Amino acid sequence: MRASTVRRATTVGNTMRAWMTENYKGPLVCREVSIPSITQPNQVLIKVKATSMNPIDCRMTEGYGDQILSTWSQFESFSFQRPSRLPLIAGRDCCGEVIAIGGNVTGVNVGDEVIAVVPGPWAGSHAEYVLTKSDAVAKKPLNVNYLEASTLPYVACTSWAALVSVARINPNNASGIRVLIHGGSGGIGSAAIQMLKAWGAEKVVATCSENNMNYVTSLGGIAVDYNSQDVKDQLIAEGPFDVILDCVDTDLARWSDKVMGVWRNSVHVSIVSPMLKDTDRYGIPFGLLSTAIKYFERSCGSIGNGRWFSYAYFMPNSQCLNQISEFIDNGKIKIPHIEKVYKFNEFPTAYDRCALLHTKGKLIIDIAEESLPPKIDSPPPSPTLSPYHPGTKSVPIIDLKPPPISTEPPPVVV
Numbered sequence: 001m002r003a004s005t006v007r008r009a010t011t012v013g014n015t016m017r018a019w020m021t022e023n024y025k026g027p028l029v030c031r032e033v034s035i036p037s038i039t040q041p042n043q044v045l046i047k048v049k050a051t052s053m054n055p056i057d058c059r060m061t062e063g064y065g066d067q068i069l070s071t072w073s074q075f076e077s078f079s080f081q082r083p084s085r086l087p088l089i090a091g092r093d094c095c096g097e098v099i100a101i102g103g104n105v106t107g108v109n110v111g112d113e114v115i116a117v118v119p120g121p122w123a124g125s126h127a128e129y130v131l132t133k134s135d136a137v138a139k140k141p142l143n144v145n146y147l148e149a150s151t152l153p154y155v156a157c158t159s160w161a162a163l164v165s166v167a168r169i170n171p172n173n174a175s176g177i178r179v180l181i182h183g184g185s186g187g188i189g190s191a192a193i194q195m196l197k198a199w200g201a202e203k204v205v206a207t208c209s210e211n212n213m214n215y216v217t218s219l220g221g222i223a224v225d226y227n228s229q230d231v232k233d234q235l236i237a238e239g240p241f242d243v244i245l246d247c248v249d250t251d252l253a254r255w256s257d258k259v260m261g262v263w264r265n266s267v268h269v270s271i272v273s274p275m276l277k278d279t280d281r282y283g284i285p286f287g288l289l290s291t292a293i294k295y296f297e298r299s300c301g302s303i304g305n306g307r308w309f310s311y312a313y314f315m316p317n318s319q320c321l322n323q324i325s326e327f328i329d330n331g332k333i334k335i336p337h338i339e340k341v342y343k344f345n346e347f348p349t350a351y352d353r354c355a356l357l358h359t360k361g362k363l364i365i366d367i368a369e370e371s372l373p374p375k376i377d378s379p380p381p382s383p384t385l386s387p388y389h390p391g392t393k394s395v396p397i398i399d400l401k402p403p404p405i406s407t408e409p410p411p412v413v414v
C-alpha cells in the first residue's frame with residue numbers, strides 16, 4: 001500500500017512508551033519503542049487514552065498462546081518463518097483518539113474518539129499507541145468518560161462471540177431465554193449479564209462469591225453464591241437453562257450441565273478453552289488434537305440429552321462495539337464496576353491484581369491522565385511477591401517522557 005493513502009491528524013513523534021515482556025520468565029519492563037505505522041489499508045492507529053486489564057494479558061506475558069498466535073502472525077504476514085512474539089506488548093482493548101487510518105477505513109476518521117479491541121496476534125494496547133483493524137473499532141459512547149469507555153470493548157466482544165456467534169442469542173430471540181453464567185462478577189460476566197438483559201432475556205442467573213452478590217444483582221442478574229452449601233439446589237430451582245456461559249471452568253460449572261434443558265437445543269459455552277495451553281505444550285497439530293479430544297469428551301455427555309457443548313473465543317467485532325456504544329448512550333447498559341484505576345507507571349501492580357482472577361468488574365489504566373477517575377471502592381490487597389514487578393528481577397524501568405507531538409501541518413490527504 002502506498003503511504004500517500006494514509007490519513008493522519010498530526011505528525012507524531014517516532015517513539016512511544018510501552019510495557020512489555022522481553023522473555024516469558026522475566027518481569028514487565030517499560031521501554032521506549034517505535035510507534036507502529038500503518039502498513040495495510042484497513043488499519044487504524046490509535047493514541048491510547050485508557051486501556052483495561054484482562055486475565056489473558058497476564059498469561060500472554062508468561063508465554064500463553066505463543067504457538068498459535070505466532071503461527072497466526074506467520075499466516076498474516078505470508079512469512080516462511082514463524083515470527084517471535086517477543087518483546088511482547090499485551091493489552092487487548094482501549095479508548096483513545098484515532099491518529100491515522102489506512103485508505104480503506106470507513107466509519108471512523110482521524111481525530112475521532114473511539115473504543116477498540118486489538119486482534120490476538122498483534123502488539124497490544126498497554127502502550128501509548130496501538131495499531132488495530134477497522135472492524136475492531138467503534139465511536140466512543142458520548143455519555144461516559146474515556147476511563148469508563150475502556151471497560152467494555154474486549155469483554156463485550158468475548159461475550160458476543162459466546163452468546164451471539166456460538167449460542168445464537170440475539171435481541172430478536174432473547175425474550176424467552178434463560179441463561180446461567182459462571183463468574184458473573186468478573187469482566188466477562190458483568191458484560192454478559194447486561195447484554196442479555198438489554199436484549200430482553202427472561203432470566204440471567206450468575207454465580208459469584210458472597211461479597212459480589214449485590215453487584216451481580218445491580219447488573220440485573222440473579223446472584224448465587226458459589227460457596228454456599230446448597231448452591232446446586234439453588235441452581236436446580238432456578239433452572240432449567242437454555243444457555244450456560246462458563247467463565248471459570250470449575251467442578252460446579254461442569255456439573256451444571258445437569259440444570260440445562262433436555263432436548264431443547266440447550267448449549268453450554270465455555271470461554272475457558274484448553275486450546276492455547278495445549279498448543280503451547282504439544283505444538284500445533286497435537287495441541288489441536290488434544291483440544292479436539294477434550295471437546296468430544298465434553299460433548300459426548302451432552303449429546304445424549306439433546307444438549308451441546310462448545311468453546312468460544314474472543315473475536316474483534318465492530319457490530320458488537322457499535323451496539324455497546326449505543327447501549328451505553330441510551331442507558332440500556334451501565335459501565336461495569338471499576339475496581340481501581342492505575343497510572344501508567346503502575347502497570348505491574350495492575351497485572352498482579354488481575355492475575356488473581358477475583359477482579360470485581362474491571363481494572364483500568366489511565367494513560368492520558370486527563371480527568372478524575374470515577375469513584376472506586378476500597379483498593380484490594382496487593383500480593384507482596386509478584387512475577388510482574390521489575391523490582392523482583394534486575395531489569396531497569398526506563399522512565400521516559402511521552403513522545404513529542406509535532407506542530408507541523410498534516411501531510412496532504414489523498
Ligand SMILES: NC(=O)c1ccc[n+]([C@@H]2O[C@H](COP(=O)([O-])OP(=O)(O)OC[C@H]3O[C@@H](n4cnc5c(N)ncnc54)[C@H](OP(=O)(O)O)[C@@H]3O)[C@@H](O)[C@H]2O)c1
Pocket residue numbers: 054055056155158182183184185186187188189207208209210212226247248250270271272273312313314354356357358359360361
Ligand atoms: N476464550 C477467550 O477468548 C477468552 C476471552 C476472555 C477471557 N477468557 C477467560 O475467561 C475467564 C474470565 O475472564 P474475566 O475477564 O471475566 O476475568 P476476571 O475479570 O478476572 O473475573 C473472574 C471472575 O471469576 C469469579 N470467580 C472466581 N472463582 C470463581 C468460582 N469458583 N465460581 C464462580 N466465579 C468465580 C470472580 O468472582 P469472585 O471474586 O466473586 O469469586 C471474578 O469476578 C478468564 O479465565 C479468561 O482467561 C477467555
